[in-house]
Amino acid sequence: MTLANHLKTITARIEAACQAAQRDPKEIKLLLATKTQPVETIQAAIDLGYGLIGENRAQEVTDKFPLIHPASIAIMPYEQHFIGHLQTNKVKAIFPYVQCIQSVDRPSLAEKLHDECIKHATTREIFIQVNVSKEESKQGIDPHHLFDFLETFTNLPSLKIRGLMTIGLNADDEMAVRDGYRLLRSLRDEALLKGLLPPLATELSMGMSHDLEWAILEGATLIRVGSAVFGARPPL
Numbered sequence: 001m002t003l004a005n006h007l008k009t010i011t012a013r014i015e016a017a018c019q020a021a022q023r024d025p026k027e028i029k030l031l032l033a034t035k036t037q038p039v040e041t042i043q044a045a046i047d048l049g050y051g052l053i054g055e056n057r058a059q060e061v062t063d064k065f066p067l068i069h070p071a072s073i074a075i076m077p078y079e080q081h082f083i084g085h086l087q088t089n090k091v092k093a094i095f096p097y098v099q100c101i102q103s104v105d106r107p108s109l110a111e112k113l114h115d116e117c118i119k120h121a122t123t124r125e126i127f128i129q130v131n132v133s134k135e136e137s138k139q140g141i142d143p144h145h146l147f148d149f150l151e152t153f154t155n156l157p158s159l160k161i162r163g164l165m166t167i168g169l170n171a172d173d174e175m176a177v178r179d180g181y182r183l184l185r186s187l188r189d190e191a192l193l194k195g196l197l198p199p200l201a202t203e204l205s206m207g208m209s210h211d212l213e214w215a216i217l218e219g220a221t222l223i224r225v226g227s228a229v230f231g232a233r234p235p236l
């Protein structure tokens, strides 16, 4: 199958999931997780009209994002996101190339990003990454510490929070995976009610190739899809 066909298949899956969830497909943004893909493939997806892309390694951001042609993207909303674990010493390198950092999960990283914004007299959009699956290896702030963490953002006004992000449990157990996604949604709702999230910070970035339907049923507004569009990745 071609890239265009894979993208159509994903769009159909999103539409079917929205129908099942009685949601409007317009509520769901599709981010293409482009790790390991060459610039030409990323450019091809953008030229097909898919302008929301994310990388999870700093090196791939600085290698590839500068090579994407603005000419082909002028006609559509185009956003470059960072979606992986971010070391504070890599902030400076990726900063010019990303409008949104989805993986803000600790005060030291938030402060570093804020400092970089101040230095350049600009702002950045962020998501707060939460670890809802209780797996030791996963990045993200512990749900019990989320509300304290959110309070620190009153002192970091150049970071504009769009919502919460999580990497779901990597399992076939539908109920266990959906429990995690439901937890993220309820944390968002409670934080909004308490005024810990700004009123417009309603987004939920959750769901990947294998479980986007479950994430949409639980309220995802942004799904991050890689292998279902680009094919299986070679083992690193």
Ligand SMILES: *Cc1c(COP(=O)(O)O)cnc(C)c1O
Residues within 6 Å of the ligand: 033, 035, 056, 083, 084, 167, 208, 209, 210, 224, 225, 226, 227, 228
């Ligand atoms: C790679 C990646 C995805 C996409 O995963 P697939 O299973 O390939 O769809 C989503 N989120 C993050 C943070 C990733 O690194």
